[in-house]
Amino acid sequence: ATTLGASAAATGRYFGTAVAANKLSDSTYVGILNREFNSVTAENEMKIDATEPQQNQFSFANADRIVNHAIAQGMKVRGHTLAWHSQQPGWMQSMEGTALRSAMLNHVTRVATYYRGKIDSWDVVNEAYADSGGGRRDSNLQRTGNDWIEAAFRAARAADPGAKLCYNDYNIDNWTWAKTQGVYTMVRDFKARGVPIDCVGLQSHFNSGSPYPSNYRTTLESFAALGVDVQITELDIEGSGQSQATTYANVVRDCLAVARCNGITVWGIRDTDSWRASGTPLLFDGSGNKKAAYTATLDAL
Numbered sequence: 598a599t600t601l602g603a604s605a606a607a608t609g610r611y612f613g614t615a616v617a618a619n620k621l622s623d624s625t626y627v628g629i630l631n632r633e634f635n636s637v638t639a640e641n642e643m644k645i646d647a648t649e650p651q652q653n654q655f656s657f658a659n660a661d662r663i664v665n666h667a668i669a670q671g672m673k674v675r676g677h678t679l680a681w682h683s684q685q686p687g688w689m690q691s692m693e694g695t696a697l698r699s700a701m702l703n704h705v706t707r708v709a710t711y712y713r714g715k716i717d718s719w720d721v722v723n724e725a726y727a728d729s730g731g732g733r734r735d736s737n738l739q740r741t742g743n744d745w746i747e748a749a750f751r752a753a754r755a756a757d758p759g760a761k762l763c764y765n766d767y768n769i770d771n772w773t774w775a776k777t778q779g780v781y782t783m784v785r786d787f788k789a790r791g792v793p794i795d796c797v798g799l800q801s802h803f804n805s806g807s808p809y810p811s812n813y814r815t816t817l818e819s820f821a822a823l824g825v826d827v828q829i830t831e832l833d834i835e836g837s838g839q840s841q842a843t844t845y846a847n848v849v850r851d852c853l854a855v856a857r858c859n860g861i862t863v864w865g866i867r868d869t870d871s872w873r874a875s876g877t878p879l880l881f882d883g884s885g886n887k888k889a890a891y892t893a894t895l896d897a898l
């Protein structure tokens with residue numbers, strides 16, 4: 598096939614991108630989006646600060662622009678994200694304890710209910726593990742009790758039984774890293790106890806500090822062997838030229854080698870759309886031209 602989405606679909610997968618609502622009026626951007634991708638993740642518009650800016654006052658206009666665009670184009674939507682320590686609205690940042698636990702569960706329930714039937718997969722919980730040591734990250738949510746993650750998953754399942762429910766994190770790509778093992782142990786425990794989890798998202802922001810690891814395929818296979826799907830959810834790769842292109846191809850080949858790796862999402866369309874302050878980590882240049890990384894990705898799919 599001649600596009601990323603169609604090539605991925607030929608093996609039952611999707612190829613997605615992060616989308617910003619304020620770029621849906623940029624015709625170059627939308628042209629590439631509609632041509633190449635068959636899944637979208639809202640880059641910021643479904644986060645807690647965007648959807649519940651004041652407690653119990655929900656705001657879905659910007660998220661809806663993205664969701665409606667995706668549905669009109671026949672694209673899947675990855676919901677991102679229901680419970681996270683970052684990008685919390687001020688009212689939530691200042692909460693703790695049982696009040697915060699209730700507010701978090703209310704948020705999960707209200708947002709997942711609003712979008713019921715429209716979301717392929719939800720990143721129910723994002724980035725709950727610490728960068729080193731293999732344990733949980735300290736946060737106001739973690740301080741409500743170690744069971745806050747499973748409580749969020751149960752609330753999401755009740756609100757939208759048809760959506761796949763994922764745990765999403767960064768630096769869980771290298772199988773030897775303690776953080777990877779910590780998340781693996783949690784998912785194994787959830788599956789053993791019947792906590793409703795369907796998938797694990799590996800953000801896969803690769804750079805000199807956390808490079809693409811040669812054991813990436815082992816990590817994908819190991820999570821999948823627990824009985825969950827795996828997705829690459831926020832892919833970007835520092836660098837340029839042929840070496841960057843080769844890494845993109847290796848990532849794609851690793852996913853295709855794992856039956857339960859059923860989707861890849863890049864974190865933006867053009868290099869100028871990237872959240873990275875500098876660098877050229879994506880598949881299209883600032884003018885929307887296909888880079889070597891694009892060609893390598895398409896060829897590997």
Ligand code: XIL
Nearest residue numbers: 640641677723767800831864871872
């Ligand atoms: C980033 C967005 O790309 C930025 O626009 C925003 O300022 C900060 O968040 N991990 C995640 C994403 O799960 O939500 C983050 O997105 C990038 C890291």
